[in-house]
Structures are given as C-alpha cells and as structure tokens.
Amino acid sequence: MLTIGKLAARAHVTPDTLRYYEREGLIEPPEKSAAGYRLYGDDDVVRLHFIRQAQDCGFTLAEIRTLLSLRSREAACCGEVRALAVAKNRQLAARIKAMRAMTRTLDRLIAACDDTGRPIDRCPILSAFNGTPR
Amino acid sequence: MLTIGKLAARAHVTPDTLRYYEREGLIEPPEKSAAGYRLYGDDDVVRLHFIRQAQDCGFTLAEIRTLLSLRSREAACCGEVRALAVAKNRQLAARIKAMRAMTRTLDRLIAACDDTGRPIDRCPILSAFNGTPR
C-alpha cells in the first residue's frame, strides 16, 4: 500500500497531479486509511505508466480516459483503439506539416538577413512581415 | 478612417480580437470619435498584417510585441531580429522532433495492430502502453 507521495515518486509526478487525475476520472478514487489518506496498490503504478506512455504518443488526458475505458470494457475490440491511434497520427502529421512550413519560412528569412549590422528599417525579416497582404 | 468592425473585416479577425490586441499592447489605442468609437488608419491594417505574418512563423503575441518594439526603435539593429528568428526556429525544430518521435511510435503500434478483430485484452497498442516501466 502506497501513500500518495510514494506513488507520485514512483510515477515521477507530484501528489497534486494524482489528485488532479482522480478528479478528472483518469484514476479510480483509491481506498482510504482511517485518517483519510489515499492508499494505492501496484495496479495504480501500472495505470499511471499507461497514462504516461499514451501522453508520450500525443494523446490528451481526455483521449486517454477513452483509451482506459476501452481497456476495461470487455466488448471493446482492438480496432477501436487502432482507429484512435490512426486519428492521432493524422493530427500529429498535420501539426508537423504546419510547423515545418514555419521553419521553412524562417530559414528563408534568416538567410536573407545575413548582414547583422543592417539598420532596423531595412531588416529583411521585418520587411517580409510587413509585406503585401495576400 | 475605419471603425473597428471594418478594420476587423479587412484583417480577417473579430473586433473582440482587436480590442484584445490593444489591451495586450500589440496595437496602439487609436484616435476616437466624439462618441468614443475607435477610428483606425491604413497603417493599422499593415500592423495587423505584420502580426499575422509573425504568428504564421510561430511567434507568440508576447514575442510579436518585442518584434514590434524593435521595429519602432531607431537604435535597434537587424541582428536582434535575426537572433529572435533563429531562437524560434530552434524551438520549432525541437517541437517537430518530439512530435516526429510520437508519430514513429504510433506508426509502429498501428502496424502491430493490424488484426482489427482482436479482443481488447490482447491489443498490442494497449499492451505497449502498459508495458514495463523504464
């Protein structure tokens, strides 16, 4: 049996985060001691690890809640999980694409602005930002 | 002279956004009519275009405020702007790298989970999320 601080240390999060996850329905309210202390078991360590891994794949806490509910629903099938993963991957791809467009623009501007001593009113970067509205 | 609604339409934003920008110091409080209506000039259209372009390069409004202040400071030199662009580019690169790691992981999991009819307790994706804590 782990108190919240011990579990938090094991999961590399803070007790505040665990109480937050509980409020958000990501972890079950655990058994409590006579004094009202939360007492966790080893399966909670696993569950927190699951949450972390899913976060590392870009899932939001709301999405992770869905994944967790699928996991504990007998009738669920693997395809539902897969579909969520595919959707997330598409979302990530779109965001990466947008960010790559930004870096390409910046690369171009930085290259144009090689002479660092130029006065500000002739800075190619600032002129580009002012440039003609589409 | 443009009222806030006209300027907003021209800049493809809402009046609320313009008032927000004013509060945040991104645009100057404009001249006001007798009735207290904001009256903008053409330079405000340019300034808003600048803000939009900078946003499209990934700069936050706070950073854009800095860019704008550099732009209107005589003593500023082009190198300061360039440094901000380089820093932003590095930040973007780091974020892209993190997101690419996510998509690679998801690609792997999705590939492992080809049989969509599998019962949930043998889903390779969920097992991976449960998998051994590092």
Added chain:
DNA sequence: GTGCACCCTGGAGCGGGCTCCAGGGTCAAG
C-alpha cells in the same frame, strides 16, 4: 512532547489567444 514531513479539502491561478456576455450608447436607412 515537539518538530517536521507528510496528508487532506476546496478553490484559485497560469499561459496563450482569444471569445462571449450584460448593459448600455450611436448611427443611418426607410
């Protein structure tokens, strides 16, 4: 028996970029 680290609850705050609301005033067309 006292000090200190831990635990509890409830609620607020943050960053970022808006968005929306109430409760008013103003302007122009018909």
Added chain:
DNA sequence: CTTGACCCTGGAGCCCGCTCCAGGGTGCAC
C-alpha cells in the same frame, strides 16, 4: 421615429495540464 446594425466598457469563461495555496489534520523520529 423606429429599427437594426454597429460601437462602448468591464469582466468572465474556455481549453489543457497542471501547480500552488490556505488552513487544517496525521504519523513518526528523537
């Protein structure tokens, strides 16, 4: 002269994932 579209201010709310706080109780070592 009325209607409807616009404008004003101030402040609250939203999403997301925490983080921190006040004001209390508990557990254990010295």
